[in-house]
Amino acid sequence: MPEYSSLEKIRLQKMEELRAEGVEPFPTRATRTHTSAQAIAEFETAEKEGREVKATLTGRIRATRAMGKLSFAHIEDGDGKIQLFFRVNEVGQDKIDFFNKMFDLGDFIQVGGVMMRTKTGEATLLVHEFKMLAKAVSPLPAAKDETLEDGTVVRHAALEDAEIRARQRYADLAVNPDVRETFRKRAAIIKALREFLDGKGFLEVETPILQPLYGGAAARPFTTHHNELDQDMYLRISFELYLKRLLVGNLEKVYEIGRDFRNEGVSFKHNPEFTQLEFYWAYADYLQVMELTEQMVSNTAQQTLGTMKVKYKEHEIDLTPPWRRLEMRQGILEASGVDIAAHKTAADLFQAIRAQHPNKTPDPKVTRGKMIDFLLGEFLEPTLIQPTFLYNYPRDISPLAKPLPGDPLTVERFEGYVAGFEICNAFTELNDPLDQEQRFLDMQKDYTDDEEEKNPLDEDYLRAMRYGMPPNGGFGMGVDRLVMLLLNKHSIREVLLFPALRKEEF
RNA sequence: GGGCGCGUAGCUCAAUGGCAGAGCAGUGGCCUUUUAAGCCAUUGGUUGAGAGUUCGAAUCUCUCCGCGCUCACCA
Numbered sequence: 001m002p003e004y005s006s007l008e009k010i011r012l013q014k015m016e017e018l019r020a021e022g023v024e025p026f027p028t029r030a031t032r033t034h035t036s037a038q039a040i041a042e043f044e045t046a047e048k049e050g051r052e053v054k055a056t057l058t059g060r061i062r063a064t065r066a067m068g069k070l071s072f073a074h075i076e077d078g079d080g081k082i083q084l085f086f087r088v089n090e091v092g093q094d095k096i097d098f099f100n101k102m103f104d105l106g107d108f109i110q111v112g113g114v115m116m117r118t119k120t121g122e123a124t125l126l127v128h129e130f131k132m133l134a135k136a137v138s139p140l141p142a143a144k145d146e147t148l149e150d151g152t153v154v155r156h157a158a159l160e161d162a163e164i165r166a167r168q169r170y171a172d173l174a175v176n177p178d179v180r181e182t183f184r185k186r187a188a189i190i191k192a193l194r195e196f197l198d199g200k201g202f203l204e205v206e207t208p209i210l211q212p213l214y215g216g217a218a219a220r221p222f223t224t225h226h227n228e229l230d231q232d233m234y235l236r237i238s239f240e241l242y243l244k245r246l247l248v249g250n251l252e253k254v255y256e257i258g259r260d261f262r263n264e265g266v267s268f269k270h271n272p273e274f275t276q277l278e279f280y281w282a283y284a285d286y287l288q289v290m291e292l293t294e295q296m297v298s299n300t301a302q303q304t305l306g307t308m309k310v311k312y313k314e315h316e317i318d319l320t321p322p323w324r325r326l327e328m329r330q331g332i333l334e335a336s337g338v339d340i341a342a343h344k345t346a347a348d349l350f351q352a353i354r355a356q357h358p359n360k361t362p363d364p365k366v367t368r369g370k371m372i373d374f375l376l377g378e379f380l381e382p383t384l385i386q387p388t389f390l391y392n393y394p395r396d397i398s399p400l401a402k403p404l405p406g407d408p409l410t411v412e413r414f415e416g417y418v419a420g421f422e423i424c425n426a427f428t429e430l431n432d433p434l435d436q437e438q439r440f441l442d443m444q445k446d447y448t449d450d451e452e453e454k455n456p457l458d459e460d461y462l463r464a465m466r467y468g469m470p471p472n473g474g475f476g477m478g479v480d481r482l483v484m485l486l487l488n489k490h491s492i493r494e495v496l497l498f499p500a501l502r503k504e505e506f
Numbered sequence: 507g508g509g510c511g512c513g514u515a516g517c518u519c520a521a522u523g524g525c526a527g528a529g530c531a532g533u534g535g536c537c538u539u540u541u542a543a544g545c546c547a548u549u550g551g552u553u554g555a556g557a558g559u560u561c562g563a564a565u566c567u568c569u570c571c572g573c574g575c576u577c578a579c580c581a
Contacts, residue, residue: 122541158517162573264579
């Protein structure tokens with residue numbers, strides 16, 4: 001049993017009184033003829049023609065203004081808000097008193113009446129009858145909207161506590177309309193991505209989330225167990241190895257949008273489960289994938305926001321293709337003064353970094369690839385504000401990518417950067433089964449210290465590759481980060497309905 | 507995991523070692539066109555939890571819990 005607050009006790013008392021008067025506080029059925037927006041729209045045409053609009057509306061009570069023989073209220077439904085006008089002339093004094101006493105902010109109500117315009121010009125439902133639809137036992141966090149003379153709406157006492165907003169997203173959504181709008185736009189973005197790929201002839205597929213082996217990325221997995229099979233299973237950390245199996249099966253263009261799970265740190269841009277988009281495109285290379293990427297992202301912005309120019313923090317970002325192409329070696333040289341091509345071993349590269357930046361050096365024990373990654377993150381990444389494809393990556397941090405012809409240390413890989421963070425990762429995919437096997441073995445050597453993070457050798461994937469995999473370009477993008485970028489949200493928690501949080505004690 | 511910060515009424519916030527407060531919400535009253543309605547009155551607190559210092563702790567110290575920022579990690 002919960003400890004009820006004094007406010008909740010009063011509302012529970014009202015519920016009992018309602019039942020005692022024969023009023024069910026949670027009736028089974030409701031009727032409505034119009035949403036708030038429909039009623040207002042229909043009234044605005046009808047009043048010019050001198051026609052009456054009768055309407056039955058449903059919604060949650062958001063504000064009340066009781067004045068003795070009349071009461072005003074606003075209710076909110078899925079389409080917006082509408083004012084209600086209760087007057088003794090229509091419903092009688094008993095019903096006015098009943099409404100004022102028994103209906104609280106947050107209750108769901110059904111109201112029937114006639115549309116009218118009040119003295120101040122607001123389209124309003126003049127109520128003839130009303131009915132409780134669902135009593136709210138707990139008061140929603142109070143929020144009041146003030147409309148200034150210039151039309152801007154100021155919210156007072158709105159729910160702002162980040163923890164309560166994330167834990168009790170239902171309350172956050174109920175009182176903050178802009179949060180509902182964020183998630184409507186998120187859905188529109190995902191729909192636009194799907195329509196774009198469908199339009200390009202890609203087949204949407206679903207591959208296993210529960211996997212006997214994990215792979216396709218370097219991340220610690222979540223582990224679980226299947227009882228009947230009596231075997232450990234992993235939640236996938238990427239879709240890559242399954243989607244590429246489909247290319248072996250002569251499906252030439254495939255994509256999947258779904259959830260990945262990584263058992264790692266939580267931050268403003270990391271959640272343990274996140275939405276990923278991956279596609280694989282037979283007979284394409286990473287340069288073609290770049291072109292498709294800039295089309296897809298800019299098209300998604302145009303479809304959902306009506307523009308390719310977005311604001312992110314203090315930046316004005318233009319997503320219009322073509323995006324800047326920057327070779328990684330050149331970018332790192334410009335940003336840090338270190339030429340990675342001139343230093344072909346980890347020890348050499350470490351000396352070069354230390355010579356340029358005595359106070360900013362990587363861990364000297366890591367691989368050359370990780371040192372390059374360090375240079376990228378430390379010096380170059382923060383400068384990549386306008387959309388940029390950074391291309392040609394070190395081979396030893398890219399075990400699934402195909403080498404650049406003539407350069408054994410480099411692979412055909414790119415990452416897309418916008419607003420100083422990475423939004424996607426793509427490469428010309430390695431399709432040589434023998435090279436792939438050797439890369440898996442090399443990775444296992446690199447990761448002997450960290451059992452969990454190493455890529456396990458996936459024999460079935462190699463078996464598939466040996467049947468022949470067409471040359472292809474592959475692509476992965478964190479959809480949550482794209483949503484953050486397009487909606488100017490600075491934390492992944494703002495774009496996830498239920499972000500991961502520590503378990504709450506009740 | 508490390509560092510920094512925050513946690514006071516249902517919500518938004520005051521009180522910096524000396525009686526725990528305000529606005530909104532709630533409750534009672536007045537009010538027939540209000541819109542953050544207004545006016546009068548009034549309820550509501552284990553100051554995240556626990557321990558310590560002190561004549562006295564929301565305030566200082568320690569431990570714990572939760573959250574935020576940041577660093578590390580995240581090919």
